[in-house]
Amino acid sequence: MTKAIVINKTADQGLTEVLKFLLENNRVKGVFTLKKINKEGDVSYSLITNADDLKDSVPFYPLMPVNAAKILSRFTLKGPSNVPIVAVLKPCELRAFIELVKREQGSLENLFFISSTCAGVFPLEMAKERSIGKNLSKYFEKIKKLEILDDLRPVCRSCEEFVPYNADMTVKLIGENIDKKSIIFLNTKKAEKLVEGIKLDVSEKDLDKKTLDNFKSKRAEEKKKIFADIDNKTNGIDGLIDLFGRCIGCHACREACPICYCKLCEFDSSDCEYKPSNYEIELRKRGGLRVPPGTVYYHLGRLDHVSISCVGCGACEDVCPVDIPLSAIFKKIGESVQKVFDYIPGRAPKEDLPITTFEKEELKEFEE
């Protein structure tokens, strides 16, 4: 059993009340959360310092405009926050931030994390069409019944890591009554201290493991289907050319990826710039050459660089102008690499990156 704040309101409203308490009582100096930013109802992450501005906050709006890990990294890149800040993020965003911290691209100091059991988000495309608002009731109806909504992003429909790691507070967002009752679990002593003195009901509660296991098995089914769709294509160069052939080389996937933090990507560097004589040699060999070259190479390179830490957040696919099923590809490869090292990205800040850990005895199965 865990201590939990229980409010007879929707999850959004309930949490906003807690956030308000935190700002008004100077427990934190700022709140990172999703917020409506204009009259059209467009939603973006915001750093809120004035409690009045929380009226437009929508912490659990089913959209990931950008992976919040990138925002937190930008915020703490030059050094830890000097004042306490609370961030509301999705489980995969929190995991991505932990991975960034391991790579010294951010700091956990002075940050509190609120996350939720996550039912997934709609594609960015729907934000563009401004059609999320009218689908909200359908969204909550489905997750109350533990069903998976077809309109959600494939990577969310197939996500089995929907319970957050490392959250100081977890909001229940999957299961019955979520539109009537908001249950905010206080997972850490830090969290209990943070809300000390709040005039709201606090009682002992449990995340219903059975319900969540049931939901997880449905997600696993979806995953099987989604992986099967690309299965025959990720093995062998012909399949890869089919998958990535329409890539326009914009590298938006890399830019949106929370794990790809390099200031200058190898694939934008002079290493990937070729002299005319290189082209001529290749051209003599092959007769024809795609220009600019290295389309599949770029994606394989990125897979190589990020797969150990890929949290399957789907930001890459959301921004791809030519709809390449990137998240399925990266999730599939990512999970297979992570399994080899028994590593779940973002599970624990203290868990070292496999690439930086030397073990005398490992990977024997790959030896000749």
Add this chain to the structure above:
Amino acid sequence: MNKPKNKAAVVKVKNDIEKSVLDFLKKGMDNEIFDAVLIPMKVPAGDSFAYVLIKDKSLLKDASYLPPVMPVQGANAVSSITRLGKGKMKIAAVLRPCETRATVELTKLGQTDLENIILISMDCPGVLPLSDFVKDPKKGMKLFDESIQKGEDKSMRPVCQICDKSSMVSGDIHIGTLGAKKDTFFVISNSNKGDEILSKLKISKKEDLDNWQSKVKNISEEKLKKRKNAHKTLKSKVGGLDNLLDTFSQCINCHNCMRVCPVCYCRLCYFDSDKVKHPSDDYLMRAEKTGSLRCPSDITLFQMGRMMHMSLSCVSCGMCEDACPMDIPVAQIFSMVADETQDLFDYVSGRDIEEPLPFVSYKEKELEEMEDAA
């Protein structure tokens, strides 16, 4: 480069225009006038197009001189081959007029070497929006063909619909289909290089270009009118800071527009550099001023900055808008601003390789109207 001469060569169309243009290119390779051709080709899965540098002539038959989309700006393909210097091979690059113009701009900016490149352009009917096309490539192919046959542009990208430079000749050779007699097309030379090629191919320039010129003039005047109107409407929607903030409100800061822009060639953009990474206190201070700070921040600043850096060379190619995941009308906005800034210097991006960039040419007397009245 000179203005197109009044005489052009005429080539008879054998099967269809595409095959005849490819034939012309093949002849160039047969006669060793060029060693390779840079031209779009369908990708193996058949769902899009990519630039391919072809040396093996048998591959030419799969090339497409006028694909229905512009997945990569041709100027970027040329720059990718020649940024580090000229090669030994002579390469004929088949590009749309805006791609040719972007290549000219990149050359002025020192990002390509055209010495061994022959730029071949054509009358351009526009291209379809990339995102529409990839959703159903077969339908897209059909739609594009039908639009050309009917001479309609309503399915093309918005920025193509208002392009008044769709037949602008700034390369070496131009394939003119407008105003050509049935089953023929014009081959227009626009440079000494172009003249040389025609004479080597023994194609003589004896046909009058009047028909093509008057057709081009009509279309470009009509489009210019449409362009001015479109820009006027757009200006009323996006002009002023509040409207701008609104227009870019959905921007997710992916910088895709910058990366696909042929003119934005910087390896490390200012807006990706350390200059825009601040200590957390700075963000907090800014949030405290208004109560909250949108994150990522400085979206509009990025757009304005990019506009300032490249609008004099913007060719309105529309790549930025095609690549925007949020469908912000970036290309339309940039084309509007570009027209105004370029007008100011009586400059047309990519029109003429001899025309220096306004930023690098000093005139003692200019822009007096911008000076303080006092």
